[in-house]
Amino acid sequence: MKKILFIIVSIIVASFLFDACSNSSVKTNRLVIIALDGISVEGFNTAKHPRLDQLIAEGVLSLDTRNVMPSVTLPNWTSHLTGSGPEQHGVVNNKWELDSIKLPPVEKDSKGYYPSIFKILKEQVPGIKTAFYYNWAKLIEPYNQEYLDESSFEEGDGYLVNYGKAFDFIVNNKEKPTFVFLYSVHTDHAGHRFGWMSPEYIASIEEADVHIGEFLERLKTEGLYENTHFMFLTDHGGIGKGHGGVSTTEMIVPWSITGTGIKSGEKLTEPNNTVNTAATIAYLFGCKPPLSWTGEVPATIFK
Numbered sequence: 001m002k003k004i005l006f007i008i009v010s011i012i013v014a015s016f017l018f019d020a021c022s023n024s025s026v027k028t029n030r031l032v033i034i035a036l037d038g039i040s041v042e043g044f045n046t047a048k049h050p051r052l053d054q055l056i057a058e059g060v061l062s063l064d065t066r067n068v069m070p071s072v073t074l075p076n077w078t079s080h081l082t083g084s085g086p087e088q089h090g091v092v093n094n095k096w097e098l099d100s101i102k103l104p105p106v107e108k109d110s111k112g113y114y115p116s117i118f119k120i121l122k123e124q125v126p127g128i129k130t131a132f133y134y135n136w137a138k139l140i141e142p143y144n145q146e147y148l149d150e151s152s153f154e155e156g157d158g159y160l161v162n163y164g165k166a167f168d169f170i171v172n173n174k175e176k177p178t179f180v181f182l183y184s185v186h187t188d189h190a191g192h193r194f195g196w197m198s199p200e201y202i203a204s205i206e207e208a209d210v211h212i213g214e215f216l217e218r219l220k221t222e223g224l225y226e227n228t229h230f231m232f233l234t235d236h237g238g239i240g241k242g243h244g245g246v247s248t249t250e251m252i253v254p255w256s257i258t259g260t261g262i263k264s265g266e267k268l269t270e271p272n273n274t275v276n277t278a279a280t281i282a283y284l285f286g287c288k289p290p291l292s293w294t295g296e297v298p299a300t301i302f303k
Helices: 002-022 041-046 050-057 073-082 117-124 160-172 186-194 199-221 276-284
Strands: 030-036 060-066 129-134 150-153 178-184 229-233 252-258
Touching: 030 160, 030 199, 030 276, 041 060, 041 199, 041 252, 050 199, 050 229, 050 252, 073 117, 073 276, 117 129, 117 178, 117 276, 129 160, 150 160, 160 178, 160 199, 186 199, 229 276
Parallel strands: 030 178, 030 229, 129 150, 129 178
Antiparallel strands: 060 252, 229 252
């Protein structure tokens, strides 16, 4: 009896929280994720990135965000974009394939995919346009691409063409709700080739900062910067020329959010995890996340 009562109370509380999200005064019609792979906190603090600094200074920054295990790329980006850890979505390593799943997801759509933020937005935000830009081929595999209006893979660690495509996508859909995931893996590859904290690794971050700045300036010129929420995200750090372990260098990463209704120039002090990313995006678009998600919205980011 106590168990049944607990379940009923939990459902009522969850329903209340979801309704609060849907009715939140903090709303967005456009959110852009700027995603760089393999950025350790040490690397972030060492590299010079004045354009990112300017963006982040307008919002909230965490340098204590915990990622998920294993600290490798595919499980961690999947966790960002599905609001759940590998134990829920089943993407447990970089070799994951839909037709040879070892750990089935706790929930899946008709095609076998765990529900992503793209699915939630497409089903709950009328007219929303979604886009996924990437340059590591496997990155897109855990998502049902039916929920993407545009996807673009750029070969050879290139990312500037995709930055241009993302800008065009935003401009072409400026009158519609829009969600853009804009990713580059070149920073991670610099770590693997030359070592985390090598001069080449630091230079890869600083190079990206220049082009991120150009992208942001183009949005400002079009009058599309002020009414956009931005998140700067990464997936893991690294040691030597690798990652995948449980050291704080690999497991603690930067995480930031900027935009209307978000505090300015603040550090996030409450515990944060990368599974909170999708929950926060859903909140900003007024969506109800699926019960299978485990991520929460870090409440102290709001004014």
